[in-house]
Amino acid sequence: MMSYKLVKYNVKNSxxxxxxxxxxxxxxxxxxxxxxxxxxxxxxxxxxxxxxxxFLFVLGLNFFxxxxxxxxxxxxxxxxxxxxxxxxxxxxxxxxxxxxVIINRIYxxxxxxxxxYDMIYNRFFSLDTNRELWIQSNSMQxxxxxxxxxxxxxxxxxxxxxxxxxxxxxxxxxxxxxxSLGPIAIIAILVNISKNYPKFSEEAVTFIGxxxxxxxxxxxxxxxxxxxxFTIIMSFVYLLVRKAVVKRx
Amino acid sequence: MGxxxxxxxxxxxxxxxAIDNITLNIEENKIYGLLGRNGAGKTTLLNIIxxxxxxxxxxxxxxxxxxxxxxxxxxxxxFMAEQDLYPQSMKVKELFNWTKEFYSNxxxxxxxxxxxxxxxxINKKIKELSTGYSSICKIxxxxxxxxxxxxxxxxxxxxxxxxxxxxxxxxMENYIENPKTIVLSTHIIEEVAHLIERVIIIKDGKLIKDxxxxxxxxxxxxxxxxNKNIDDYIKDKNCISVDEMATFKSVVIVGENGDSEKxxxxxxxxxxxxxxxxxxxxxxTSDGGIK
Numbered sequence: 001m002m003s004y005k006l007v008k009y010n011v012k013n014s015x016x017x018x019x020x021x022x023x024x025x026x027x028x029x030x031x032x033x034x035x036x037x038x039x040x041x042x043x044x045x046x047x048x049x050x051x052x053x054x055f056l057f058v059l060g061l062n063f064f065x066x067x068x069x070x071x072x073x074x075x076x077x078x079x080x081x082x083x084x085x086x087x088x089x090x091x092x093x094x095x096x097x098x099x100x101v102i103i104n105r106i107y108x109x110x111x112x113x114x115x116x117y118d119m120i121y122n123r124f125f126s127l128d129t130n131r132e133l134w135i136q137s138n139s140m141q142x143x144x145x146x147x148x149x150x151x152x153x154x155x156x157x158x159x160x161x162x163x164x165x166x167x168x169x170x171x172x173x174x175x176x177x178x179x180s181l182g183p184i185a186i187i188a189i190l191v192n193i194s195k196n197y198p199k200f201s202e203e204a205v206t207f208i209g210x211x212x213x214x215x216x217x218x219x220x221x222x223x224x225x226x227x228x229x230f231t232i233i234m235s236f237v238y239l240l241v242r243k244a245v246v247k248r249x
Numbered sequence: 250m251g252x253x254x255x256x257x258x259x260x261x262x263x264x265x266x267a268i269d270n271i272t273l274n275i276e277e278n279k280i281y282g283l284l285g286r287n288g289a290g291k292t293t294l295l296n297i298i299x300x301x302x303x304x305x306x307x308x309x310x311x312x313x314x315x316x317x318x319x320x321x322x323x324x325x326x327x328f329m330a331e332q333d334l335y336p337q338s339m340k341v342k343e344l345f346n347w348t349k350e351f352y353s354n355x356x357x358x359x360x361x362x363x364x365x366x367x368x369x370x371i372n373k374k375i376k377e378l379s380t381g382y383s384s385i386c387k388i389x390x391x392x393x394x395x396x397x398x399x400x401x402x403x404x405x406x407x408x409x410x411x412x413x414x415x416x417x418x419x420x421m422e423n424y425i426e427n428p429k430t431i432v433l434s435t436h437i438i439e440e441v442a443h444l445i446e447r448v449i450i451i452k453d454g455k456l457i458k459d460x461x462x463x464x465x466x467x468x469x470x471x472x473x474x475x476n477k478n479i480d481d482y483i484k485d486k487n488c489i490s491v492d493e494m495a496t497f498k499s500v501v502i503v504g505e506n507g508d509s510e511k512x513x514x515x516x517x518x519x520x521x522x523x524x525x526x527x528x529x530x531x532x533x534t535s536d537g538g539i540k
Contacts, residue, residue, distance in 0.1 A: 070347075
């Protein structure tokens with residue numbers, strides 16, 4: 001019961017940032033549509049949802065501390081806090097996925113803006129060579145597939161943001177340094193592996209292609225993979241939240 | 250209801266005990282004073298009771314339910330922490346609305362009434378409030394929460410004398426109208442001495458006193474008079490504090506003030522008065538006191 005009230009708080013707390021983000025996005029889109037109209041050009045943009053992924057990652061980075069402190073001020077248990085955070089992430093992810101598809105469909109009236117789903121999982125030809133071949137599909141399958149893919153991507157972006165914040169919140173200075181250098185070390189190792197073991201890296205690319213359904217053009221494989229990723233990340237978030245305490249300023 | 254049972258609770262930071270094996274019962278509808286010197290472990294104890302930090306050993310139950318059995322039992326307490334836990338960009342009136350969401354018995358009318366009395370601008374953001382008004386905001390939110398148990402950690406921090414007086418008055422009125430369990434952790438003992446019924450004194454993480462203020466003060470008395478007479482009187486007595494002013498002395502004595510003592514006081518022309526809680530506290534928590 002308490003977690004639903006906290007969900008309401010979490011969502012309301014994020015809504016201002018989301019509105020500002022959409023105001024900016026809509027302004028850019030309107031500006032581009034007007035430019036297309038007056039220049040007589042044939043404007044082309046693609047994958048604008050990437051900006052939503054970046055925005056949600058940043059929102060995730062700011063999703064923990066204030067909400068957790070407020071939950072603590074109201075003597076709400078950590079478990080309830082975690083439930084509320086997870087539900088709020090799902091709500092925000094789904095709402096933004098639907099909104100982005102609606103904005104995309106409206107924008108496509110004035111220009112060309114295929115989504116990531118269109119480019120990766122639908123029949124899509126490069127517009128430089130086969131411009132006239134891409135036609136926006138509004139079939140239920142495409143709409144559902146697009147929303148599902150965006151939803152799965154968005155919740156993962158939010159969860160990763162929250163997870164990183166929690167790691168930094170819980171770690172001491174040395175651990176923070178280790179965590180910060182971690183991605184650089186991982187990239188260095190991967191580059192090294194791909195140079196020295198080309199077969200291994202080929203297999204890794206094939207594996208990633210399979211789990212994201214790239215080879216079979218099956219978006220639902222990617223949706224399942226991202227939902228699994230979300231579940232794993234949120235499990236780590238739970239482990240960190242379970243023992244989180246308010247820090248003295 | 251509104252009871253808290255703390256059993257064998259310990260909390261260690263590194264090698265030192267912040268809380269060392271404390272056992273106490275906080276009874277329903279009583280006002281407690283949680284006293285101790287700086288770093289004695291008052292805030293740690295309150296944080297442990299509210300599960301804001303984790304205990305290393307022991308159990309805590311609220312209304313006979315442990316936190317592990319019933320996660321919602323913490324909702325019976327509203328704990329006004331010294332730290333700012335409210336979102337800084339939130340307006341005071343929004344804070345009241347949200348507290349009402351989490352505490353169903355929150356009395357909005359009372360909160361607005363108190364805001365008016367304390368001249369707290371509810372349209373201001375939390376970050377725009379001064380230290381004193383930040384405390385006032387927390388006080389009002391706590392008092393109007395409608396929780397069965399109210400805990401205040403240094404509630405009068407940054408408050409001027411007028412606002413402090415107003416807080417004590419409002420707290421008493423609120424308590425008389427709707428009795429509840431109140432725990433006040435403060436350093437300003439003389440100001441709360443007339444409010445509190447029971448006192449919990451902590452020293453170096455250990456509980457050294459948990460009894461009614463009346464019993465505690467009855468166990469000692471204060472005598473004053475001429476230096477020479479006082480010196481004669483305290484010869485065979487347990488004297489815990491001496492104040493000297495020119496030819497006069499005032500001393501605090503632990504022990505019963507029986508008939509023989511009264512006769513002696515009369516003979517030596519000494520005046521007897523009640524001991525101040527603060528004086529007793531200083532003795533109990535000083536190095537010469539209970540260890």
